[in-house]
Amino acid sequence: MRSILLLLFCIFARALAEELSAESQEVIDAVNSAHSTWQAGRNFHGSYKKNQVRRLLGLKKREGERVLPIQRYERSLKDIPDEFDARKEWSDCASSIGHIRDQSDCGSCWAVSAASVLTDRMCIASKAKFTAQLSARELMTCCSHCGDGCNGGYDDQAWKYFHHHGIVTGGDYGSHEGCQPYPLKPCEHHVNGSRISCPDMGNPHTPDCFPYCTNRKYKKPFRKDHHKTKESYQVESIVESIQQEILNNGPVQAGFTVYEDFLSYKTGVYQHVTGDMEGGHAVKIIGWGVENGTPYWLVSNSWNTDWGDHGFFKIRRGVDECGFESEISAGIPDLSNI
Template sequence: MAMLPVLAALLLVRASYAIDPDLDGDYCRTRRYPRCCEGRVDDCSVPILGTLCYCDSFCVRPENSDCCPDYLEVCHNITPTPYPRPSPLFTCTHEGRAYSLGSSIRINCNRCTCREVYPGRVEFECLDRPCLIRHDLIRDINEGDFGWKATNYSFFYGKLLEEGIRYYLGTHQPERDTEKMSELHLVRQEPLDERFDSRERWPGLVGMIRDQEECGSSWAFSTTAVAADRLAIQSRGRDSAELSPQDLLSCLDPREGPCNGGHVDRAWRYLMNYGGVTEHCYQYTSGRNNATTQCLIRERKKPGNELVCPSGIQGTKYFSTPPYRVPPHEEAIMLEIQTNGPVQAVIHVREDFFVYNRGVYRHTRLSNHLPAQFQQSGWHSIRIIGWGTDRGRKYWLCANSWGEKWGEGGYFRIARGENESQVESFVLAVWGRCWPYHRQGHRSEGPVNN
C-alpha cells in the first residue's frame, strides 16, 4: 500500500514528462552503482544548478518534485516526450533595424508590411507604385552606355512618380493655336561658334539657378528668367533684375492655384500687359506653401501709380515686348542664342530625367517594358543658354529650376539636333526691350543694342 502514492505520482509526472533542453544531461546515470532508484536514500543526489537533485523514489511527488531530469528514464525506463520548442521569433529587417511580424513601414514611396511569405521565411511585402527614385533604374542607366549618369536625390526620394510630374514640372503642353505663333527668322551675320555659353559671352548678366521646390511652376520660373536675362543683356547690365515668379503664380490667374501648372504664352502676355516685379519685391513662397493664391500686388496695370511691394518696399515694374517663336531648327536656335541671349524651351519629361546627374541626356526607354504607370510623363520649361560637343555628342546647355544640387550644378546637357524630348519643338524668345516703369511713371531710356 505504501507504493500507491508513489505510483500515482509517477503517473502524474509521466503524463507531462519532458526534459528542458537546458537541463538535458546525465545525472542519475552517473549513480548506477549503487543505482539508488528504490526507497529513500538521501545520498542519492547529484549537483544541478547550484543545488541537488535526487535519484530515489522519494523524490517523486506531485508537487515540488526534486528528481533529477533523467530519473524516470533511468529508474523507470520511461522515455521523455520531446520538449516543445518555442516558436521562432520572426522579424523583418530594413537598414539594420528589426521589425516584428505585421509591422508596416514606408520604404521609398511605398507602404510595406512584414509578412510570412512561406513557412519559416518572412520579408516585407510592399505596394508596387512607381517611385520618383528607382534604384533599379539608376543602376541600369549607370551600367549601360547611354552617354549620361544617374544618381539618387534625397529631395526626390520617397515621392511618387506622379508627384514628381505634378509638383516638379508644371508647364502645360502648348495649345494648338499657340504652336501656330509666327516664327522670327534671323539673318546670320557671323559664323556660329562650335561651343557657346551665354554666361561667358555676357558675364554677370545671365541669371543663376533657382529652385521651384515642390510646386508646378516651371512656366513662371523659365519665363521670368529669360525675360531678366534679355533685359540685362540688351541694357548692358543697366537694367539687371531678378524677376519674381511669385508675381505670375499669384496674380496671373489666382483661381488656378499657384502650383497647378501654367502656359508660357500666357505668362509672356501677363508681362507684356501688366509687367513683372523683382524677387526682392515679391518673394517666392509657393514652393513651401502652395496654398498661397492671393495676389499681393494691389495695382496691376497702371505703371504710373505708386507700387507698394508685398515686402513693404516701393517697387519697379518691368514690361515685356510680345514673345516670338524661334524656328524649330538647330542652327536657328543657336543663332538666336548667340545673337540675343538665352531662350525658353518646353520639353517632354519622362521618368529617367529626374535622376539625371551628368553627361548628355537622352531618354533611355528602360521602362518601356513596365506598366504604363511607370512611364508617366509631363511638360517642363527651361532655359537654353548655350551648346557644345562632348566626345562627339552634340548637346544643348540648359538651366533647370530644381536647385543647384540637381544635375550639373543645376544645369543639364541634352542631345542637340535630334529634338530629344522635343527640346527644339517650341522655343520662345523676346526682344531685349523690357523697359522698367518706376513709381514716378517715367520710362528708362530705350534698350541698348549690342
C-alpha cells in the first residue's frame, strides 16, 4: 500500500511540475540578490509552462562513441586577441552572422544553429559571394539519423549530414527566400511582443520531408541547390582551440545544459546560480571578450530578438560553464556549388 501511495505521489508531483510557470520569481530574485555577473528578469509569458519551455531545448545527449573526428590545435596565445566579434571581423557577412533566427515552438535548436553556422562559414569562405541562408527545414525534416525534428536531435549528426548530403538554401518563415524556407511561424516566447504566443500554437509537429523546393518562386532545382562541407568535425574542449577555430573559419556551434535560471537571462555574463536542469540546447558562438573582469563567450540564440539581450547572450568562458566548451561542432564549407 505504501509503495502505491509513493508512486501516486511521484506521478502527482511530476504532473504539478509540468504545470508550473516556465520562470520562477524566486529564481529571478535569487540571481539578482546574489550580485552575480549577470541580471535576470522575465522573458516568457506567464502562461508558458515548464513542459512547454522544455520543448525548445531539443539537443539530445550523445551516448557512446563520437561520430565526428576531433579538430586539434597547437596551443598558442600570442595570436589570440582578448576580444573578438565575427560580425566586425567579416563585416561583409555581418548581416548573416548577426541574424537571430526563431525556431518557433519546436525543439529544432540543433538544426537551426547548425544551419546558421554553416551559412556564416559559407559567406566567410566565399568572401561574401554566397550570402543566402541555408535551410534548417531540410535538416530537421529529412535527416533521419539526426533525431526527431521538433522533438530534438544531435548536433554532430547534423554536421555529418552536411558532409555526406548537404542542405539547400532556405530563409526565415514567410521570407520566400531560397529553396526550403523555415516552415514554422515565429511565435512569442516572451513577456511582451507582437507575435502569436507560442503556447497558442499547440505544439506543432515536425513537417514532412520534401525532395523538392517548397518555395515555388525559387528557380534553382532542389538537387542542384545543395551545399556541403569538405569536412565536418568537433573541436577539442580547450578554450584556445575553440578560439583558433573561430579566428580561422568563423562561428561554431555549441551544445550545453540549460538550467532554470538561464531562461531569465537579461544582461551580463551568465553563470549558473540556481534552479533545476531543464534540458540540452544548441547555439552559435560568434566571439568572446571580458566584462568586468569575467571572460565570456558571445553567443547567438534562436528564440527571436525579444529574448535576452536582443537575442544574444554572454556565458562565462574558460570553466566549461554548463558543459559549454565540451560540445563544439563545425566544418569547412565546400564552395564548388556557389
